[in-house]
Amino acid sequence: MKTIEVNVGGVLIGGSNPVVVQTMCNTHTDDVAATVAQCRELSLAGAQLVRITVPGRQNVAQVRAIHDELRAGGILTPLVADIHFSSETAIEVAPFVEKVRINPGNFHPDHTQACLQFRRLIGVCKEYGTAIRIGLNHGSLGTYITNLYGNTPYAMAKAAMEWIRICREEDFRKVVVSLKSSNTVTMVNAYRELAKMETAEFGEVFPFHVGVTEAGNADSGRIKSCVGISTLLQEGIGDTIRVSLTEPPVNELQPAFFIARFSPGKTEHTSLLGAACHWGPKLLNREIDEIPSDAGIGQYLADEIMQAARRRFYRPEYIACPGCGRTMYDLQAAFEEVKARTAHLNNIVIAVMGCIVNGPGEMADADWGYVGEGAGKVSIYKKNVPVLRHVPQEEAVDKLLELIEGKQ
Numbered sequence: 001m002k003t004i005e006v007n008v009g010g011v012l013i014g015g016s017n018p019v020v021v022q023t024m025c026n027t028h029t030d031d032v033a034a035t036v037a038q039c040r041e042l043s044l045a046g047a048q049l050v051r052i053t054v055p056g057r058q059n060v061a062q063v064r065a066i067h068d069e070l071r072a073g074g075i076l077t078p079l080v081a082d083i084h085f086s087s088e089t090a091i092e093v094a095p096f097v098e099k100v101r102i103n104p105g106n107f108h109p110d111h112t113q114a115c116l117q118f119r120r121l122i123g124v125c126k127e128y129g130t131a132i133r134i135g136l137n138h139g140s141l142g143t144y145i146t147n148l149y150g151n152t153p154y155a156m157a158k159a160a161m162e163w164i165r166i167c168r169e170e171d172f173r174k175v176v177v178s179l180k181s182s183n184t185v186t187m188v189n190a191y192r193e194l195a196k197m198e199t200a201e202f203g204e205v206f207p208f209h210v211g212v213t214e215a216g217n218a219d220s221g222r223i224k225s226c227v228g229i230s231t232l233l234q235e236g237i238g239d240t241i242r243v244s245l246t247e248p249p250v251n252e253l254q255p256a257f258f259i260a261r262f263s264p265g266k267t268e269h270t271s272l273l274g275a276a277c278h279w280g281p282k283l284l285n286r287e288i289d290e291i292p293s294d295a296g297i298g299q300y301l302a303d304e305i306m307q308a309a310r311r312r313f314y315r316p317e318y319i320a321c322p323g324c325g326r327t328m329y330d331l332q333a334a335f336e337e338v339k340a341r342t343a344h345l346n347n348i349v350i351a352v353m354g355c356i357v358n359g360p361g362e363m364a365d366a367d368w369g370y371v372g373e374g375a376g377k378v379s380i381y382k383k384n385v386p387v388l389r390h391v392p393q394e395e396a397v398d399k400l401l402e403l404i405e406g407k408q
């Protein structure tokens with residue numbers, strides 16, 4: 001597979017370059033000092049790209065200030081603006097960052113309008129040398145695509161192809177593409193589909209940004225990321241990666257570098273990360289049905305890898321976003337509490353999401369959702385329907401459990 005090389009502010013992604021590791025701030029972008037401090041921390045810890053949330057046009061001046069302050073302080077790590085929905089925000093911020101991350105399918109409910117807005121953004125990015133990540137997540141595809149193909153890996157790849165064709169028509173080559181899901185099988189299949197489609201049509205692919213979104217935290221978040229990302233890297237798909245954890249962002253870098261450098265047969269495979277990178281792809285690809293009992297990794301780790309590869313579920317499946325500048329409550333603490341109090345359940349998928357803007361769309365196939373609304377309030381979802389709104393955070397886990405146990 002031939003991959004185009006993309007230069008993002010001096011960092012080369014794709015071609016024959018090593019996998020680039022990136023992460024994302026969870027500060028509020030309007031707190032410029034805190035965001036500058038976190039970007040600096042992440043950069044000094046090795047992050048090769050750092051993404052920040054840009055909720056709206058009102059934040060563009062802050063992004064510019066963050067960028068300027070970092071450069072003045074000698075931090076040259078490229079910045080990526082994370083935008084949902086608003087093409088105007090993307091267009092306005094593009095001159096001040098090295099890359100913008102967008103899902104053009106969410107720019108406008110009318111597909112023709114969304115295409116026009118995307119072309120305008122490409123024009124600005126061409127002028128300023130800004131790269132674009134076309135970032136499509138399972139669960140937040142545009143209605144145009146889901147009406148045609150459902151919410152499947154095939155639909156994700158088809159959606160990406162629409163935007164890739166527009167980039168090609170506009171002769172715009174600074175493009176990176178991601179197709180994330182919290183479900184490792186869905187995510188792996190989506191990237192594979194796209195690699196096939198793109199190669200068949202153009203003979204080459206734009207670089208892939210690979211990640212398991214809403215992977216959660218602690219061991220299970222790391223293991224899920226190893227299983228999904230490593231499966232793709234081992235077959236040559238993936239040029240930049242992010243491990244998304246519901247933890248301080250700096251914690252994402254160590255597992256990400258481990259996965260980026262993992263080499264089957266050469267890297268050890270009895271540690272938590274090593275075992276997940278080694279056994280996960282074999283399970284996910286159905287080359288084996290069980291981890292051998294003499295693998296030397298213990299039952300707990302074997303169970304976790306089996307669950308991350310979606311081969312056997314021995315505890316609830318959790319989906320939790322990492323949080324970002326849109327999060328207005330203590331997401332990490334809430335997720336820990338939800339996990340602790342639901343650990344006895346089985347055959348259930350529970351999502352804990354940082355914001356009401358993107359959370360409900362992104363929690364995809366969760367049975368229950370705990371979604372932050374803003375200042376200390378939570379909405380509780382059953383599937384994708386809100387069943388309780390404006391619940392004070394201190395009561396929300398009780399309410400969630402009552403609902404799950406059928407007491408409400």
Ligand code: SF4
Nearest residue numbers: 321323324354355359
């Ligand atoms: S779902 Fe989580 S990571 Fe995504 S935008 Fe909302 S708070 Fe940020």
